[in-house]
Amino acid sequence: MTRILTGIQPSGELHIGNYFGAIKPMLEYQNDPNNEMFFFIADLHALTSLKNPAKFREYSKNAILDWLALGLDPAKSLFYRQSDVPAHTELFWYLLCLTPLGMLERAHSFKDKKAKGLDTNAGLFTYPMLMAADILLYSADKVPVGKDQKQHVEMSRDIAQKFNHTFGETFVLPEPDIQKNVQTIPGLDGQKMSKSYGNTIPIFADEKTLKKKIMSVKTESKSLGEPLNPDTCNVFAFHKLFENPNLAELREKYLTGKIGYGDSKKQLFELVWDYFAEARARRENFAGNWDEMEKIMQNGAKKAREISRAKLDEVREKVGVGLLV
Numbered sequence: 001m002t003r004i005l006t007g008i009q010p011s012g013e014l015h016i017g018n019y020f021g022a023i024k025p026m027l028e029y030q031n032d033p034n035n036e037m038f039f040f041i042a043d044l045h046a047l048t049s050l051k052n053p054a055k056f057r058e059y060s061k062n063a064i065l066d067w068l069a070l071g072l073d074p075a076k077s078l079f080y081r082q083s084d085v086p087a088h089t090e091l092f093w094y095l096l097c098l099t100p101l102g103m104l105e106r107a108h109s110f111k112d113k114k115a116k117g118l119d120t121n122a123g124l125f126t127y128p129m130l131m132a133a134d135i136l137l138y139s140a141d142k143v144p145v146g147k148d149q150k151q152h153v154e155m156s157r158d159i160a161q162k163f164n165h166t167f168g169e170t171f172v173l174p175e176p177d178i179q180k181n182v183q184t185i186p187g188l189d190g191q192k193m194s195k196s197y198g199n200t201i202p203i204f205a206d207e208k209t210l211k212k213k214i215m216s217v218k219t220e221s222k223s224l225g226e227p228l229n230p231d232t233c234n235v236f237a238f239h240k241l242f243e244n245p246n247l248a249e250l251r252e253k254y255l256t257g258k259i260g261y262g263d264s265k266k267q268l269f270e271l272v273w274d275y276f277a278e279a280r281a282r283r284e285n286f287a288g289n290w291d292e293m294e295k296i297m298q299n300g301a302k303k304a305r306e307i308s309r310a311k312l313d314e315v316r317e318k319v320g321v322g323l324l325v
Contacts (some may be wrong), residue, residue, distance in 0.1 A: 002035050004177070005140035007042035007082065007131070010059035011050065014066045015200035016272070017185035017193030020241060025179050026144060027071045037077035038138050039067065040304070041297075044082045044089070045130065048123040064293055066204065069283030074296050082134065084301035087308035091133040092126075094319055095159050098166065099129055103158065108151055132156035137308040139172040150176045167318040185241070186234050189218050203276055204283060214238075214269045219261040228254040228261070235264045242271045 006026055014023070030037050043060050050056050060081070072079060082088055104110070107128055114120045128151075135143055135156050143153050153176035160171035184192050187199030194200070201213050217235050222228060230236040230251045239247060250267070253259040286293055316322055 002141050003038065003139060004029050004035050004142045004144065005038040005040075005135060005138055005174075006144050007040050007045070007134055008063050008067060009042040009045050010056075010063035011046055012059060012195050013062070013200070013202040013204070014070075015193060015195070015202050016241075017187070017200065019070070019203055020185055021146065021179070022144065023067070023070055029144070030071075030073060030076050038140065038304075039072055039077050039079045040085075040134070041081045042134070045127065048121060048127060049119065061290075064297065065283050065286050068286050068293070068296070069279045070203075071279070074300065078300055078303055078307075079296065080300035080304040081297055084297070085137075085304045085308055087137055087305065087312040088130065088133050091137055091308075091312055091315060092130045094315055094321075095129045095132050095136075095163070096126060098162055099159055103155060104128065107155070109148065128152045128155045129159065132159050135174050136160055136171045137311050138304075139311065140174050141172065142177040143174050144177040144179065147178060150178060163315075167315075170314060170318055186237055188213065188216055190234050201272070204280060207273065210273060211269045214272065215262075215265050217265060217268075222261065224260050225257045227257045228259070228264075230254040233261075233264075235261060235268055238268050239264070239271065242268075242275055244271055 004026075006022070026037075026039070029035050041060055041063050043056070046056065046059065050059070067079070068074075104125055107125075110120065110125055110127070113124065131152050132155060135153070136159075143156075145153055153174055157173045157175075160173050164170055187193035187197055188201065189197070189199045191197055191199060201210070205213065217238070219233065219235060220228075228236075233254070236250070236254065239250060244250060244267075250259070250264070254264075
């Protein structure tokens, strides 16, 4: 049995880059009976950048709804909020006390944010060790991440090895799991799709907003009837991503000038709208029954506390905390 863990930071609307880059692969893992899945809402991590309590609650709530709507199954996976499990922050402190300052100073993510003039608070600086606690508490074998988070998983391995060497064998060494077949998803402007760039296509946008977003995808300036190049067209790239069943026919129309960008975008809108139809219906149902959603989260938190407490008790014994004899 392979234990796989991932955290979802509630920082805004999920977009299709999130879906194809991280969510869809995790849901496929969930359907393999040889995997033991752990999903958590990384709300404590979000506090490093989000200082608005109302937005914090809204984003946390939406993250829960979004993942359940897209197919996370609490019967197959453990789903919980990071802040509901106190062991995360306690283990974070024990790990932090073993962490060389230089390790944190070398973190690419912190250095990038600092270079961009973003709020570089102490929480952001020590973020990798809270992430290490998130992972090590549950003896995760694999941690699916993007390339930008690979270093943080490697730091988790490093601190786990140091703890094991100092106090005895305690932690499983996690492996970063980077989906090699997942391409970079282009945004509306052709750059990587990112909330930071403001170029995203939200998964659960209303019909009018979704259509407006898709119609604004950047394309070349071409006259109607001119041949189009499907291999350099962002709109066609989205058709491929969503597995348009008429892709060969659409490609031929591109090459022969029988379709313009406007019509291609209209077809893409229909494709995307239909693709997430069932998820939208599930989300609407979940949103009208928040008591049930909270029950799911509390049940998950209870199980997570039981698992994490066992590991934390082992750690406390190893470091000598709480021992009177």
